[in-house]
Amino acid sequence: MSKNLYVGNLAWSSTEQEVRNAFEAFGEVTSVKLIEDRETGRPRGFGFVEMSNDSEAQEAINALNGQDLGGRNIKVNEAKPRTERPRW
Structure with missing residues (x-):
């Protein structure tokens, strides 16, 4: 069973490959997605791994949460399922 992790407080200069490399130290990474602003295409500072x-995912959470990546202390935890938000 795969586990989806939220990674926050990323430096805007962080790349998917940098994030992948950090997490691969703890096990197999099946995907990395850094979120970009729809209008500007600029990174929003968070993503999902x-x-x-x-157990490897939990090890990565324990080891990487609060650690420096690209000059910022990243936040790592289990991603919560996306809930539908009303469009105004």
């Missing part, structure tokens, strides 16, 4: 193994 999917790992194939729950």
Whole structure:
């Protein structure tokens, strides 16, 4: 069962490859997606990492949460399911 992780407080200069490299130290990474602003295309400072193994994902959370990546202390935790938000 794969686990989806939220990664926040990323430096805008962070790349998907940098994030992948950090998480691959703890196990197999199946995908990395950094979120960009729809209008400007600029990074929004957060993203998601999917790992194939729950225990490896938990190890990555424990090791990387609060650690420096690209000059910023990143936040790492289990991603919560997306809820539908009303469009105004």
